[in-house]
Amino acid sequence: MSSRKKSPPTLQRRTFLRHLSVGAGALLSGSHLKTVLAQNSPPALITPDQLRPQLNSGIMSGDITRDKAIIWSRADRPSRMVVEYANNEALRDARTLTSALALPSTDFSARVDLSGLPAGQRIFYRVRFQDIRDASVYSEPLSGSLLIPGGAERDITFAFSGDEAGQGWGINEAWGGYRIYETMRGFKPDFFIHSGDQIYADGPIEKEVKLDDGTLWRNLVTPAKSKVAQTLDDYRGNFAYNLLDANKRRFAAEVPFLVQWDDHEVRNNWYPGQKFGAAETRYQERELSTLAAYAKRAMFEYNPYRIEPSDPERVYRMFNYGPLLEVFMLDERSYRGANSPNRQSTLNQDSAFLGSAQLRWIKQSLLRSRSTWKVIASDMPISIVVPDLNPDVPPGTYEAWANGDNGKPLGRELEIAELLRFIKQHDIKNVVWVTADVHYASATYYSPEKAQFTEFKPFWEFVGGPLHAGTFGPGEIDRTFGPDVRYVSIPSDMKQNRPPSELLQFFGLGKIDAKSKVMTVSLHNIDGKNLYTVDLHPEA
Structure with a gap:
């Protein structure tokens, strides 16, 4: 991992975790939430890869329960995670959520909390990070999927x-x-x-x-x-x-x-x-x-x-x-x-x-x-x-x-x-x-x-x-x-x-x-x- 400033000797753990929780909760309201049809501008086609945010840790989902799921990823610089998701692999009629800023305070990790997901269906999602220094620059997308609990006839x-x-x-x-x-x-x-x-x-x-x-x-x-x-x-x-x-x-x-x-x-x-x-x-x-x-x-x-x-x-x-x-x-x-x-x-x-x-x-x-x-x-x-x-x-x-x-x-x-x-x-x-x-x-x-x-x-x-x-x-x-x-x-x-x-x-x-x-x-x-x-x- 790249070198970083030394962490302060005393961590305010509860303060940090509340901030992290509020950051996740803010995805559901306010300026960090955009539940709209997928209308994000595509990445600039001529942006060199080294100038894009890099997602070296991949993507993950977790804490699935009933109609909710967390989507997680991590960039290599200050940026904002953008998640598009739908119940079809082509992401037709996709919805979009954006995270709180991914900053050094969370090691550039970010998450969004999807809710209202359809029981028993597979959800497909795509993750990109938008560079906050240049809103036209996005990471290469990473795609994933997850299965929502529910459905009486499903093993x-x-x-x-x-x-x-x-x-x-x-x-x-x-x-x-x-x-x-x-x-x-x-x-x-x-x-x-x-x-x-x-x-x-x-x-x-x-x-x-x-x-x-x-x-x-x-x-x-x-x-x-x-x-x-x-x-x-x-x-x-x-x-x-x-x-x-x-x-x-x-x-x-x-x-x-x-x-x-x-x-x-x-x-x-x-x-x-x-x-x-x-x-x-x-x-x-x-x-x-x-x-x-x-x-x-x-x-x-x-x-x-x-x-x-x-x-x-x-x-x-x-x-x-x-x-x-x-x-x-x-x-x-x-x-x-x-x-x-x-x-x-x-x-x-x-x-x-x-x-x-x-x-x-x-x-x-x-x-x-x-x-x-x-x-x-x-x-x-x-x-x-x-x-x-x-x-x-x-x-x-x-x-x-x-x-x-x-x-x-x-x-x-x-x-x-x-x-x-x-x-x-x-x-x-x-x-x-x-x-x-x-x-x-x-x-x-x-x-x-x-x-x-x-x-x-x-x-x-x-x-x-x-x-x-x-x-x-x-x-x-x-x-x-x-x-x-x-x-x-x-x-x-x-x-x-x-x-x-x-x-x-x-x-x-x-x-x-x-x-x-x-x-x-x-x-x-x-x-x-x-x-x-x-x-x-x-x-x-």
């Missing part, structure tokens, strides 16, 4: 995975880049759940990595990915790096994203209030709360988030896909207590994982849902034991829900026990969990007959990933909630941190049949091979 297909550019495995263009995105695109999902670790801000990428067979893995490198992220521009550069991959850009132009964060968007095993130990010497910026503020700001700038004006830092949210499906995206980073032995006997701030406000939200949201299927997107698995192996952390410290003791719920397990109990007490049907984080794929059925804690309805949890990172595992399983692991995508004796070239990269697909309402969930490898499939029949 729903979605993909899920996580973990991208981790452990030093970056974009190897000679190998094909992030090949898994092109594979997922071939399945034509309606949307994609990115379950976190969108970036590895703490994982520098080197130009070459020697493989076990002596050959070299050759990475595309950038200044921002050549070191740990410590400034706002470093974090921005991590997100921009992944959008250099042609496979991801092509996928993002056709498949809407629903994204959440995990730890590596900030730093390995991050939690609020975390301190660097003496063993971590790579960071000159020692204030993790500052790094977290940079990370969240960059994440919002580089994703098609719909910012909530009343709570502009909120990551958890829900998406209604009509009578068949609702998706609930959790945030298991912002409100958690410190990583610990995870043996607390009461549910309080120290043992929190979702936090009290988010726990109330997910309970009430599930209770209000009238959709057949309720998919909970969690950025960490329930029963796979994830130790915190950061420097200066004592042994027996845990990062996820499970504490590894196979007993009655303690620590963070108290929170999920409360949620599972609530689901049973209110007879909330057809809840399915999807997640990533552990860098292998698995399918697990949770049964109270095999559990230490029994006050819950049986349910499934599916793990995808990694998208493009080192492959690890399989992990130890905590038996508190009666997990029956039906499938694991890797051998138990596998050498750790396997490169993408070994093809151990995974994603999941969910497909809901509109007539039978059966949800078929399958796990796939990087080439699309079906590794495991199960049909989930809805409870009446």
